[in-house]
Amino acid sequence: MENPYQPDDIKPDAMLMNKARSPSQYQDGDGMSYSEKEALKQLPEASNWPKFSGSGEYDHMELIDYIDGLFIDVPSIPDYWITARLNTAFKGHASIWYTEMKEIHGRRNWPWWKSQIIQKYSNGTWIWQKTMSFENDKYSVDKDPYEWCLRQSKRLKAIDPQMNIQMRNHKLLTQLPGELEHAVKCKCNQNCTLDDIANTLRDIRKRTNIGKFALYRSSSFKEKQPLRVEFKDKPREIVAEVEKKKNSCQNCGSTDHHANNCPKAKKKVYAIEKVPEEEYTTEDSESDSMGDAIREPSDDDQDPGE
Incomplete structure (x- = not known):
């Protein structure tokens, strides 16, 4: 028997549409679901x-970590709500780059934009600079x-975004x-936070002398500077005289050659100075006569009996 209260033009499957929707499926005239409205309330304004x-x-x-x-x-947030607000986050040169990429590739999701930002601004030169900055920034008290x-x-995260906490703490120490x-x-254990490491370092600095000797040693021994003469505040005549002596021969004073090629220096080596006759005293003559007296006997001085 047919139901008299059911119109003949309505099919049973179509009656399922009259069931009450759950709150998550409820839609107003704006076409937004209840979960989307709740997600929109939790989403910060683009200006922030x-x-x-x-x-x-x-x-x-910072922008990647924030998004x-x-x-x-907010797990239920739609992806297009994020990408639609990117134009307000980009400024300056980055805004020009974002506009050009959007014209070339059109509408893209957030994972695609994230990879493009990393490829553009986290290049090899940038990572190398962060590596050098990390290695040169040693800790001191x-x-x-x-x-x-x-x-x-921050430098470690720039070098390796996938680095875990244990490896980060190891490299910091x-x-x-x-x-x-x-x-x-x-x-501190291997899974401690940055705040734990900082508090431990601050505690050790206040209560102990660990690490203070290295700071004293580095500040006490000054780096030796090369000896050089500064002529900024000296007269030009003194500067010219010093420069002339620097570029002249140390033996004869000539500026044509240096001491290692000086001809006068070679003559001095082989020269024998002649003693003047005035300096030849009587003591020298007496020593010569004594030398004649003790000279070896000759063949004529031998004993005739032999």
Whole structure:
């Protein structure tokens, strides 16, 4: 028997459309679901996003970390809501680059834009600069521990974005002096935070003398400077005289040659000075007569009896 309350022109499958929707499926006239509206409330305004100009040291990494954090905090956020707000985050040269890429490739999702930003601004030269800065920035007790840890951590993340906490802490501790590195390892585990390492360094600096001798030694022994004469404040005559002596022969004073090629110096080596007759005294004559007296006998002086 047919139901008299069911119109003949309505099929049973079409009646399923009259069921009440769940709150997550409910839509108003704007076409947005309930979950999308809740996600939109949690999404920060584009004016509060970090700006990326392309001239900062780490601003492109800050923008990437910020947007990745939005997807973690609000999992139901649509991707196009993020990419539609990128034009407000790019400034300066980065804005020109973003506009040109958008004209060439059209609409793209956030993972694609993320890879393009890394490829453009995290190039080999930039990574090499961060590597050199990390290796040259050794820790010493005169540096603020928290600022030093944060600065070095940013460089490590720039060198290897996939580096885990254990490897990051290991590389940070290698920049400490030997005894200070051992002291920090004894108090901090491998999974400690940057704040733990900074607090440990600050604690050791206040309570012990570990690492202070290295700072005293480096500041006490000054680097030897090469000896050189500065003529900035001296008269021109003195400067000319010194320069003339510097470029002249040390034997004869001539500027045509140097001492190693001086002809007068060679003559002095082979020259024998003649003693004047006035200096030939009677003592010299007496020594000559005594020398004749003790000379060896000749054949004529032999005994005739032999």
